[in-house]
């Protein structure tokens with residue numbers, strides 16, 4: 170925590186000045202004692218906005234991301250005196266993505282702020298993204314004064330109405346005495362149980378209104394229940410099923426990482442020698458360099474992962490919602506498998522795939538329960554050999570002839586090579602995202618930061634900003650982006666430069682919205698309607714215009730050296746990597762298709 | 775250069791024997807097990823606060839749950855309201871409805887009522903009053919009450935289960951129906967059985983673990 174605070178440079182001086190002004194009796198060099206005294210007895214709040222900020226401080230918030238504006242000004246005024254470091258973003262969407270990524274990497278809710286009307290609506294994409302991926306996030310939006318609400322006042326939007334379907338919960342604050350506690354509650358709800366985004370809409374009269382009421386500690390409302398432990402009888406039955414499995418597979422979803430169950434899952438898999446497949450949000454839950462790892466399954470999952478989930482007879486699925494990009498057609502998903510499903514959200518049990526053994530509870534707790542209940546490992550030697558065979562049959566090896574344009578897989582591998590194991594990868598959405606999944610070897614949780622459920626182009630750069638602030642100082646942050654995706658939020662380079670954030674953006678530039686182009690080639694007779702992006706700017710020069718370092722790669726010869734220079738650069742850098750525009754992502758299961766029938770080439774589609 | 779990856783082509787791969795139905799339930803590939811929709815009543819106790827009705831109705835439209843009626847009203851506790859929903863879904867859908875409702879933060883408890891629960895609906899039926907005696911006779915037949923009459927119209931209030939209301943409306947149609955307003959169904963469990971009680975954590979946990987066995991054959995009839 171303190172190392173993070175050490176990165177806070179721009180306002181540190183101001184804050185110290187402020188301290189001296191408010192504490193004028195203190196000698197020049199404040200002793201530790203007086204510092205902790207001011208920390209334990211903060212100045213009492215005088216209005217709703219200060220109570221909002223106090224609630225964030227009480228919750229341990231260190232960073233907030235946002236953009237100023239009329240209706241949120243009281244809150245920003247209260248932030249002015251706070252230790253919370255506010256990162257002004259160029260666009261509110263980016264504030265939400267940065268907060269989302271901050272939440273993914275740190276495990277604590279990320280905070281974003283926006284004004285009413287357009288500020289709030291600009292947040293919506295990021296909130297929806299967090300909702301789909303169950304990322305902890307708290308959005309605070311300004312609102313017109315209560316007496317104007319409903320009159321179509323200037324910059325009035327029904328923010329709680331608009332965001333209801335994309336939040337875990339939201340609240341319209343109606344009382345200055347209670348608004349701080351509303352925020353505390355929103356923070357607790359974002360974090361507890363299945364995480365997700367929450368929002369508090371803050372009318373200006375409520376934040377400006379006088380109050381001396383300090384907010385309550387973060388606590389979920391009493392109607393909110395989370396079940397930690399699964400039913401012991403079902404655990405016992407599931408354990409027996411696992412013991413007798415001939416073809417067991419573990420399927421780890423994002424819930425494993427959010428539930429801090431990666432370690433418990435690793436131990437379980439290794440002890441019982443069960444092959445492990447992950448979903449896309451589950452990447453990092455199990456080390457991909459382990460021999461039991463079958464890597465990611467689903468639409469662009471590895472062939473061996475898809476063979477394993479298609480042919481298993483017992484699936485231990487943890488923290489996954491069986492999204493259609495994972496399952497393909499429901500009819501052909503793991504059709505021989507009895508499913509043991511662990512999830513903290515009872516509504517995910519049997520929503521898409523029927524759970525033979527429904528285990529509602531916290532992932533780590535339930536894996537421990539299961540671990541205690543399983544007495545003998547399944548006899549699955551033959552199955553493991555089969556899985557290894559599939560790993561060689563369906564190897565991800567690709568062609569990269571010297572005389573052809575640079576292949577994207579090679580670039581991803583080179584980036585992986587040039588960075589440490591704990592490096593955080595963020596992405597946009599498209600082919601580059603899939604190559605980033607497939608050709609980077611993830612070994613640790615919270616190092617893969619992407620937009621899974623919503624598939625939001627433009628996520629990569631703002632996410633890298635949020636991830637950078639949440640990461641340890643010695644961790645690298647790399648954004649593997651697409652040209653189309655980067656173009657959607659690249660204004661945030663200005664923020665990365667201003668804050669001197671050490672991130673490297675590698676744009677896999679195919680001058681196409683390549684994923685669309687690939688589908689057009691496969692399903693629309695190659696008619697490239699609105700997918701040809703030959704009009705892309707020169708991203709390296711653009712980066713320089715922002716004050717970042719710009720690099721460009723055209724040939725294999727440049728790859729290693731340029732990547733090294735960009736990674737070494739202390740500050741934001743952008744590599745415009747001109748890759749083969751015709752490169753496609755394989756394997757591929759078409760939408761609703763049979764996972765076992767993945768295509769390895771276009772003519773197999 | 776070669777595009778794509780190496781490996782056995784789809785038709786060269788082994789295929790599993792099993793299959794699932796659309797609801798993700800493993801089935802015998804020979805028989806198509808379908809789950810027919812059934813009508814049932816779900817009762818939810820909720821916090822009586824602004825927005826909760828739109829939370830609930832928004833959930834139903836967003837998730838494409840089929841609802842026939844939704845009613846809301848206060849309870850003995852002024853901080854709580856009861857929402858009664860009549861839904862028509864196959865069993866897995868009904869399961870989802872209950873679980874999704876429970877996830878809404880202002881929702882205190884949710885329960886599907888037994889088929890024998892008390893179910894009532896109120897209808898106001900405004901008919902032409904050309905034959906007032908006959909109108910009165912029909913009203914009486916259905917235990918209805920005339921709440922308004924004038925030379926042109928008579929308005930009858932009828933309370934009962936859905937089938938009774940439908941039968942009454944059918945009979946009244948001979949006089950020429952001008953307008954109808956129905957409240958939608960409200961319901962309570964019988965006797966000491968509690969409809970949707972504020973759950974202790976233990977009850978909630980039990981509810982979470984329980985999932986209806988599929989396939990389910992129970993049908994819920996109106997009383």
Ligand SMILES: Cc1ncc(C[n+]2csc(CCOP(=O)(O)OP(=O)(O)O)c2C)c(N)n1
Pocket residue numbers: 597598599600601602624625626627650651652653654655677679681682683684685
């Ligand atoms: C905000 C948004 N708009 C549109 C899409 C649809 N879409 C999915 S992938 C894709 C292509 C992305 O292009 P680019 O970022 O260049 O990545 P590439 O596929 O070329 O690697 C598009 C347009 C989306 N996912 N998100």
Ligand SMILES: [Mg+2]
Pocket residue numbers: 599651652653677678679680681682683
């Ligand atoms: Mg592209």
